[in-house]
Amino acid sequence: MNHLYFRRRPFLYCTTCLALWALLFAWTPSLSQEADPEARGLKIAQDARERGDGFGDFSARQTMVLRNRGGQESRRQLRLQVLEVPGEGDKNLFVFDEPRDVKGTALLIHSHREKDDEQWLYLPALRRVKRISSSNQSGSFMGSEFAYEDMGTPEVEKFTYRYLREEPCGDLTCTVSERIPVNPRSGYSRQLVWQDRDELRVWKVDYYDRKNTHLKTLSVADYRQYLDRYWYAGKMTMVNHITGKSTTLTWTEFQFQNNLNENDFTRTGLRRIR
Amino acid sequence: MRLDRYIDLILQRRWLVVGVGLVVILILASGAPGIVVTNDYRVLFSEDNPQLKAFDALGNTYASPNTAMIAVAPREGSVFTREVLGAIEELTEAAWRTPHSIRVDSLTNYTHSEALGEDDLAVGPLVEDAAALSDADLARVESIALEEVGVAGRLVSTDGRVGGLTINFLLPENSDLGVIEITDHINALLTEARKRHPDISYYLTGDVVMNRVLAEATATDMQTLVPIVFLIIIASSALLLKSVLATLAIVGVVVLVIVGTMGFAGWTDQVFSPASAGVPIIVMAIAVAHAVHIVTSTLAGLREGQSREEAIRKSLRINAYPVFLAALTTTIGFLSLNASESPPFHVLGNMVAFGLLCIFVYSMTFLPAVLSILPLHPPPTPSDRPGFFDRFGTFVVERRKVLLVVVSIVTVVLVAGVPRVELSDNWTRYFDQRYSFRNDTDFVIDNLTGLDMLEYSLDSGSEGGITDPAYLRTADAFAEWYRDQPEVNFVQSFPDVMKRLNKNMHGDDPAFYRIPEDPALAAQNLLLYELSLPLGNDLNDRIDVAKSATRMTVVANASARGLRQLDQRAQEWVRANAQGLTGEASGVTMVFAHLAQRNIESMLRSTIAAMALISLILVGTFKSLRFGLVSLFPNFIPAAMSFGLWGYLVGQVGLSASVVCAVAFGIVVDDTIHFMSKYLEARRGGASAPESVRATFRTVGHALWTTTAVLSASFLVFASSGFQVSSVLGLLVAITLGFALLADFLLLPPLLMAIDGDKR
Incomplete structure (x- = not known):
């Protein structure tokens, strides 16, 4: 699983690309706008992934604050380790610290580009690892407004894309693309993604539910660059427009190059987690 | 005498009186387009109704206050066939596209969990791709559905002949429009489904649907009943007065008064609901009752040989005071409706009171002026033999x-x-059989599940406390107590989920179908389960954000009084066994009860x-x-x-x-x-x-x-x-x-x- 990180983009590449595109636009005015959006949307997604490639592994701490319409709050704390698997989906390991009674529970997810993800859960109370076969990741993650699939940049292959337009976002200029989930069981009919033109960082996502109602909005903030290359967000806020509930997800203590390996992300590895 | 001088004035300026009378009504009438008809049952309740407030609080915590329910019944046999399950599956998928829907629960998308061997847990919809199921699969689905607490009696009838589907909604601020969008969409779905599966019957009910019927009933009542009353008024006036012109005068006054009253209702932005749809009818009837006295006395005077003006003068003299008094007392009666808990009765009371004001004024001005203009003749004298009275x-x-x-x-x-006399309000019986809503509702109640629901929020007292075994055991005991009550059909309670999960986590060993002893295990089981639930089937309608309270729903079959008494017994149980666990029952049914x-x-x-x-x-x-x-x-x-x-x-x-x-x-x-x-x-x-x-x-x-x-x-x-x-x-x-x-x-x-x- 790629997270929200992006490689710095060479200025030259950008200008060349723009110049080429402008040329194309000038030559075939009727074709360019009409036929390109799908390809261009896909290209943006692929470029974004490419920029994120090569980080190896990282770990971080996540804090979730859940709020309901009445302002009632609840907190969740977890740690996360991610291992990059070249050419495949990443491997993710979540360890829950809070609430207290789920402390030490660990969730291992092997994402895949084409087939369904695999997941295992280690339950300290049972001292057992359980494999969960559920094709569904559209549901709420720990009661929050985030679905598991909303928490990071999903695999490119899980969507079809369409570039829509460019527009200012804050001080930057963003591309707006639409992506449509390939999995018919997804909870969403489509998503709109705002990515800045320079670094391809995601700043905002609008989620539309199955009846095409604007369900949720994700706002991303506090980007920091790590290893001089990779951009990661520090704060993600998901607002549910229908229920009025919201969740703020804060990322801290990013650490890269922890020398994690495949063995840490296996069933048996799960049991060693504390 | 002052009254005589007043009468002289009216008769001298009769054309002016008639003209002004017409202009005033025309001005009032121009407000009529402002009349609003609502389709929100909440209009029946005051803002500070405690049951409604409790119900809203429940809605804020568990977010699923409005529902529609569809029953799917094959004309013959059980629902556990490829065709019927397929039809339910299709409908479930389509129901997701209903505007404002936030949740769909059906026999097919019910989240079933089971252990696969020692260490695997499968979580998924009970039925997927029904058309491809083998006979063995169908038998398996049937046995799960009919045995699992939480399905039989709710999403499928206990005899397996009717399947169910509920859609929960969060209505927008302007709920009127939302209700129309929702019901139009569902009705279109059902029309399509009926076409596709002619051997399956579909029934639609729920409070959202009732809201729509409420608006329809208001419009129907106003459109059909008003003309009938109008005809009655013309006929009875003609019979009593035996004079075409006199009848015309009365009907004229009635029309003006009713137009004026409804116009006034528009100007003052009154919201009409079925309970206040009677305004025009009541105003018409009372208008006749008042005007008749003036006209009969006038005709009696003519019969005695008086001149028209003389007869009118005398009629006003003897009737002015009684008519005034009658209008005043009737007005007082109707104005007292303002104390009612239900706002539609305020509308009824105030509009009829305004109508009475019009009636009195027009009976004292317009009516005598018109009578003096019309070439009235004395009606035929009754025969010589003494009259009936x-x-x-x-x-x-x-x-x-x-x-x-x-x-x-x-x-x-x-x-x-x-x-x-027993006091009882039940929303499922608010409409009679001429509305398909009532027939469908009756079918659902008789064949699938009750619609009278008592909702409780069971509080654990601490954040994350819902997985505390002591809390779960108490909540479970409360649910079991309810299951023992004779009028209860079905109880949906959170401890059942925990018991099932505990069993799943122990390789589906039936001995583990119980509340886990270890709070950490309970919490971890729940975490696991929640991670595998799809969007719209999560537990957010059963658990609050802080995991400090769970919702319990009791489906019962009883009169409103029976339900109130059932709740009282439950309160006694709570006082004796689980102090502070929960308050009074809530839910649409209880608000009406x-x-x-x-x-x-x-x-x-x-x-x-x-x-x-x-x-x-x-x-x-x-x-x-x-x-x-x-x-x-x-x-x-x-x-x-x-x-x-x-x-x-x-x-x-x-x-x-x-x-x-x-x-x-x-x-x-x-x-x-x-x-x-x-x-x-x-x-x-x-x-x-x-x-x-x-x-x-x-x-x-x-x-x-x-x-x-x-x-x-x-x-x-x-x-x-x-x-x-x-x-x-x-x-x-x-x-x-x-x-x-x-x-x-x-x-x-x-x-x-x-x-x-x-x-x-």
Whole structure:
């Protein structure tokens, strides 16, 4: 699983690309706008992934604050380790610290580009690892407004894309693309993604539910660059427009190059987690 | 005399009076487009209704306040076939696209969890791709569905013949539009489904659907009942007056008054609902009842050979005061509806009160002016033989002792039935069988699951406390207590989920179908389960954000009183076994179950105040405490008699019961006023009591009989509404008016003669 990180983009590449595109636009005015959006949307997604490639592994701490319409709050704390698997989906390991009674529970997810993800859960109370076969990741993650699939940049292959337009976002200029989930069981009919033109960082996502109602909005903030290359967000806020509930997800203590390996992300590895 | 000068003025400026009268109505009428018809059942409740507030709090915590339910029933056999399950699956998928839906639960998408071997847990919809299921799969689905707590009796009938689907909604601020979008969408879905599966029947119910029917019923009642009443009014006026022009004059006044009142309602942004849809009907009927007195007296004058102006002058002179009094007392009765807990009755009361103002003003201005313009001829003189009311008056005078005894006995017997009246409001029975909503609702109740639900939020007292085994055991005991109650069909409770998960986590060993001992295990099981639930099937409608409380839903089959008592028993159980676990039951059903009682409490004082005020006015009018007090009998008894009769014949009465007295009393008094004023006039003219009674019957007998007949007929038309609140109100008022006429004719005269002795 790629997270929200992006490689710095060479200025030259950008200008060349723009110049080429402008040329194309000038030559075939009727074709360019009409036929390109799908390809261009896909290209943006692929470029974004490419920029994120090569980080190896990282770990971080996540804090979730859940709020309901009445302002009632609840907190969740977890740690996360991610291992990059070249050419495949990443491997993710979540360890829950809070609430207290789920402390030490660990969730291992092997994402895949084409087939369904695999997941295992280690339950300290049972001292057992359980494999969960559920094709569904559209549901709420720990009661929050985030679905598991909303928490990071999903695999490119899980969507079809369409570039829509460019527009200012804050001080930057963003591309707006639409992506449509390939999995018919997804909870969403489509998503709109705002990515800045320079670094391809995601700043905002609008989620539309199955009846095409604007369900949720994700706002991303506090980007920091790590290893001089990779951009990661520090704060993600998901607002549910229908229920009025919201969740703020804060990322801290990013650490890269922890020398994690495949063995840490296996069933048996799960049991060693504390 | 000042009244004479006023009458002169009206007659001299008759064209101006008619012109101004028309212009005022035209101005008022231009507001009519502002009339709003609502389709939100919440309009029946005041803002600070405690049950509604509790229900809203529940909705804020668990976010699923509005529902629609679809029952899917094959014409033959069970639902566990590829075709029927496929139809439910299709419908579930399509239901997701309903506007404002946030959740869909059906037999097919029910989240089933089971252990696969020792260490695997499978979580997924109970049925996926029904068309491809093997016979073995179907048998497996059937056995799971019929055995699992949480499915049988809710999403499938216990005999497996009817499947169910519920859609939860969060309505937007402007819920009226939302309700229309939702019901239109679902109806389109069902039309499509019926076409595709002709062997399957579909039934639709739920509170969202009721909201839509509410608006339809209001419109239907206004469109169909008003013309009928209008025809009744024309026919009865013509019959009574036997004069085309006089009938025309009355109908003219009625039309102006009704147009003016509805226009005023538009100007003042009144929101109409079925409970207040009766405004035009009631105003029309009362308008006739008032105008008739002026016209009959005028015609009587013409018959005696007076000139038209002379006859009008005399009619106004003798009628101005009684008509004013009658309008005033009726107005007081209707204004007292403002104390009601239900806002639609405020609309009803205030609009009828405004209508009464119009009626009085137009009867005193427009009507005499028009009568003086029209070339009125005296109607044919009745035949020489003494009229019916002459003979009737004689009968009453001769049999006064017997009448007194008989009427008293009848009264006592009827009033003794009052305690049999049971207060009950149930939204599933608010509409009668002419609405498909009612038929569908009945089908669902009879064949799938009850719709009377008691909702509880069970509080653990601490964040994350819902996985505490002590809490789970208490909550489970509460659910089990409920399952033992005879009127309970089904209980949906969170501990059942925990028990099932515990079993799943132990390789589906039935011995582990129990609350886990270790709180950490319970919490971890729940975490695991929540991670595998899809969007829209999560536990957020059962668990609050802080995991400190869970929701329990009890489906029961009982009357409103039965449900209130069931809840009381539950409260006793909670006090004895689980102090502080939960408060009173909530939910749509319970909000309605308390509605009638709250309304009666709110109306009691104002109705008594209105009655006292009206009685005081009567005492003042008749300038005699004795006559004033005697006049109270025929006013108070009729309502008690009709409630008694209702107690014997029907028993259950709802919301409308609270306002029947206030509505009926104001109208009933009118007859008494007209009777008493004519009687006293005769007495003061020197006639003996029996002679005065006969004279009174001769002069107003016919008019009172006709106006009562018109009023009762109009309220009976109102009673034909398909909306229970309206029909019961109409019926009870009509019966009360009938009893009131009997009391005025059979009880009041003997009483008067008894206390009035032979004094001259």
